[in-house]
Amino acid sequence: MLSRWFKKRDSGPPAVVALSTGPRVPRHSGGWAAMRKRLQAEPGLRVIDVGHTSPANINYLTNLGHSLFMADLVQDACTGNWQTGQDEDGQPVWDSQGFVEQALRFSGRTFDVVLLWTALDYLPEPLVAPVVDHLCAAMNPGGQVLAFFHTRTQGDETRNYRFHLTESDDIDMQLSQPFPIQRAFTNRSIERLFAAWSGHTQFLAKDSLSEVIITR
Numbered sequence: 260m261l262s263r264w265f266k267k268r269d270s271g272p273p274a275v276v277a278l279s280t281g282p283r284v285p286r287h288s289g290g291w292a293a294m295r296k297r298l299q300a301e302p303g304l305r306v307i308d309v310g311h312t313s314p315a316n317i318n319y320l321t322n323l324g325h326s327l328f329m330a331d332l333v334q335d336a337c338t339g340n341w342q343t344g345q346d347e348d349g350q351p352v353w354d355s356q357g358f359v360e361q362a363l364r365f366s367g368r369t370f371d372v373v374l375l376w377t378a379l380d381y382l383p384e385p386l387v388a389p390v391v392d393h394l395c396a397a398m399n400p401g402g403q404v405l406a407f408f409h410t411r412t413q414g415d416e417t418r419n420y421r422f423h424l425t426e427s428d429d430i431d432m433q434l435s436q437p438f439p440i441q442r443a444f445t446n447r448s449i450e451r452l453f454a455a456w457s458g459h460t461q462f463l464a465k466d467s468l469s470e471v472i473i474t475r
Contacts, residue, residue: 283423283431289462290470292428294372294405298323304371307394309333309378311435315423316374325372328365332390333381333419335362337438341386353385359393369399375406376422377468379452381438388452395455398475408444408469416467444469 298304302324308316309332320327341358342351373394379387394404409417417440423431444452446461446469453459453473462470 281434283433285425285429286432286466287428288430288470289428289464290405290407290472291424291430293460293462293472294374294403295424295428297403298325298372301371305368305399307370307373307375309373309375310421313421313423315425315431319424319426328368328370330362332362332378333438334436336382336386341383351383351385353383355385355389358386359389363390363393363397365397369397369402370394371399371402373398373402373404374422374424375404377407377409377420379406380409380417380440380442380444381419382441384441391452392455395453395475400475402475404473404475406471406473408449408471409440410443410467410469412440412443414467 298306298320304325305328306320306325307328307330308320309330311331311334312329317327317329336358339358341354343354344352346352375394379390382390398404407422411417419435419438419440420432421435423433425431449459449469449471457474459471459473462472464470
């Protein structure tokens with residue numbers, strides 16, 4: 260698991276290792292365009308970026324004066340020992356509380372922005388709601404989550420990607436570890452999952468990803 264804090268350093272950019280490989284493909288993102296405006300206008304925010312370490316994301320966010328917490332939720336969920344057995348119906352039992360307490364260990368810190376990307380599409384079902392609830396409890400009032408949701412579960416577009424920030428309205432997509440997609444969310448299922456939050460804004464996209472900013 261990778262859970263690390265990054266802040267701007269006067270001596271140069273943070274020393275990090277890129278874990279994703281392969282070419283990056285630009286994709287226009289209305290959700291990122293909206294979130295970027297807030298990040299540029301409000302220095303000193305606390306941000307969570309979900310996914311493999313991205314030097315581009317670290318440098319971009321810390322150079323704007325934000326502090327950054329990184330957590331690779333999908334990697335940790337799919338490779339950790341969080342399945343504890345089976346119930347009486349033979350369904351797997353997961354230690355959801357242990358997962359969120361370790362993968363999202365904030366030590367009492369609260370946050371303003373979460374770049375969640377497509378993580379919820381790849382998490383095992385028993386971990387999805389606990390992750391959303393844990394993030395809700397850790398968000399400052401007015402805090403926002405940028406999340407992408409697949410609209411289908413088959414095809415090349417459902418492959419797991421890492422998203423890299425840019426200074427434009429595009430984000431760069433780069434193939435990441437080949438974890439299988441678990442589900443596709445509908446607008447209604449997104450509303451139910453984030454029912455405790457104050458509202459959400461959806462952005463139209465031309466591909467199989469739905470973009471949503473959810474506000475605490």
